[in-house]
Amino acid sequence: MSNRYNENKLVVFNTLSRKKEVFIPLKNPHIGMYVCGPTVYGDAHLGHARAAITFDLIFRYLQHLDYKVRYVRNITDVGHLENDADEGEDKIAQKARLEELEPMEVVQFYTVRYHRNMDQLNVLRPSIEPHASGHIIEQIEMIKKILDAGFAYAVNGSVYFDVEKYNQSYHYGILSGRKIEDLISNTRELAGQSEKHNGFDFAIWKNAEESHIMRWPSPWGDGFPGWHMECSAMGCKYLGDQFDIHGGGMDLLFPHHESEIAQSTVANGKAPVRYWLHNNMITLNGQKMGKSLGNAMSLDDIFTGNHPLLEKAYSPMTIRFFILQAQYRSTLDFSNEALQAAEKGMKKLFAAYETLNQLKVDMNAPPMGVAEIRKACYDAMNDDFNSPMVIAGLFEAVRLINSLKAVEGSLLPDEFELLHKLLHDFLIDVLGLSAEDVAGDHGLVDGLMQTIIQLRQEARGRKDFTTSDLIRNRLGDLNIELKDGKDGTDWQMK
Template sequence: MDKQQQKLVLYNTLTRRKAEFEPLHAPHVGMYVCGPTVYGDPHLGHARSAITFDILFRYLTHLGYKVRYVRNITDVGHLEHDADEGEDKIAKRARIEQLEPMEVVQHYTRRYHRAMELLNVLPPSIEPQASGHIIEQMELVNRILANGYAYESEGSVYFDVARYNQDHRYGILSNRNVDELLNTTRELDGQTEKRNPVDFALWKRAAPEHIMRWPSQWGEGFPGWHCECTAMGRKYLGDHFDIHGGGMDLIFPHHECEIAQAVAAEGEEMVRWWVHNNMITYNGQKMGKSLGNAITLEEFFTGSHPLLAQAYRPETIRFFILQAHYRSTVDFSNEALQASEKGLDRLFEAAERLAKLTPSDGPSTIDVSTLRTRCEEAMCDDMNTPIVISHLFDAAKAINTVHDGRATLSADDLAELQSAFRLFMDDILGLRSAAPSDEKDEAYRRAVDLLLSVRQQAKQNKDWATSDRIRNELSALGFVVKDTKDGAEWSL
């Protein structure tokens, strides 16, 4: 299928329907994704959101779009109780550990980047930090004040939800009734300075113990959590851009407040498509830091959490996440991860075998010509990665059939199968296959093959001690060695 014929369909949370995606300024696409708040180690929820939008980034690029992908770093911090009250979590950690807040930020930003690198998540085009855009957030607050949708109170500035709802609709993304919110939201201690409990902070007065603070016309304080994405999205993507994404837990209040801020400041919505990934669950309950059941990515990679039966490779985590549609929940269990590991190894083994296949002189005896088209159709249908994976497993069966001598492939069909398999396995799904791709990988493969040839010679000499030692040490390094009638095969 020609790229020009591929019509990407996405689910738009705002309209609650799937529709053909047409960028505002084709072939350019502006995409903003809410990134991490860097006050702790990244966990599985961070991985799911990052991988979801990495897939979208990769596929839009594959379709020929020039994508400006912005993913922010929240380093001003979330607040302890809600978006208005309490102590900034980064400031709290800095105070407890007697560090500068930016030391905390830098430490966890590095850990997040390292985890994303291991998961093969491509870096965004721009990664702005909230603390570097205080002026832009102040300007946003001033515009909302000037338009009459916010008010000052005791050194803070709040968004006036009731006033906004007279002219527009608050709750359009989450489909909430603002009158019910106004009537049922309880008043919390310390929020008497707000006209309504549902009003949210645009600028918050800093308490004496608050470390992270900036001077402003309203006094020393810090911007509300919701301001940063609106301000930075406009700065880097313009007054109107194509996609805004994040986890489903951000729909309300964060993204709802973003829409209200943009409309209050400029009179119209800023984002055309809202795309949200669903949650990671454990025993049916959301997995997250706030519930105390989160497992960090470092713990997955090392197996050091009590809920884990073993350590899991980064590519296993990525594959586990991609086996579910991005709008479906993913329930964590060791059994599911172990099944993912076995399935991924089957695909890696097929990729290795595919790289070694030789074409036949005659015609193909099996049809592999539709792999590319079927995978493209699945990706264009709201990024249906589970279906893409099922097509790759079908291709793996065909590869194994040819490998075992039960079928043949012509030179053209083999080249097309290698190209399509590599495209969707490596480039789009981002699963690093075992097939050699450069000189280093080729040298690496030859070194392992050499060891296995030494082991084969040892077996022929009935030197079982040497044979077992080579196999066991390769196994300890993560290699799977499978004896065959012609020698041995290996995968990582």
């Protein structure tokens, strides 16, 4: 029995080489994947959704290919500094101060909300979701290793990574394409009277001021871990010194991932990651959507339609479909028009999935090329997870289904099965889309609807169009759409 990964040669775009590379796991069939998760100090917005959905798609597809995936996505609840390191205040702590809450209360509050949003988007939970605050010891141990290796220095209770020294033996900039000379010229002014030897050195442990509430004891005094330590430490802990995939948003490429590579390389003696994958940004009027720019929309805003820029509410599945309609490395531009197009398209997709069950099967039916569509979907996914092309393939299946229904044609039994499998595998399993209240499969409701539809049919038979139109209009007011066909009437939620 062969596994699907033997039949499918997966190619991924590796940021490290800026090329598409054939994906070969270190320990086939096991795959380790680490993705940077959210900093839980605010509600999730569209950008979080894109990152989560991108790597959910990858997680789902790798599993579909029969790989055994350990997917680690962290929760950042300490460490990221708000301003320059010297007077930085922990992001979580700052929020806590403002709202007079315990920092961990803030963390819990937004973590729960994040999970709820991700569930709504049908994003699978990762295999492990470690919190930075729960891995202080691991981070301290790693900092010690970096110090022992001579690539960091301690000053006044803080520890800084020595980028210049690192660059003598390795290449700081290997991921982002930056040159250290450029960094020097860019950061010289900022360096000032800093504790750092160089402006571009970064803190791996930060001394906590008296007033700082989030603090842990360490060999260098009370403090908290630096920006990039948690991912290095937790990635190493759960996936090993070297693992297959590391993902995150493109905005994390520098300095976060660049620094992660430096830390892990020094601490473990080898480059930590084989394939670096980065999802692109969602833009609004061509500009990145982001908290700091004040143009970010929370997912709850979108799901409820509660935002000045929104013409209406958009369901989680509409958002998911919208995001999957673009390849993950492209920017994706937000607009009401685009969202409404996505909404309609997705409903059409699911309506056809329902219609499939009504198709007739016949041993003598002409072949319709279902296998070719299926192959196109695999080819698309194997080419750096090209979900828009998968969706195009699925729409080909939609056209096939609807046209057969329209002419009352039939399918070969094998193709009928394969079509079912195609839609189930790709639409449901890989793309992770699920029918919302689109189709009429609600048991009691469906039974009631059949009665109403029958009454309307009888009215139409009597040419009592006043009654039949009244029924249709009243149902329309309830967002129920009637679809008259050759052999009867179907219904669905609008």
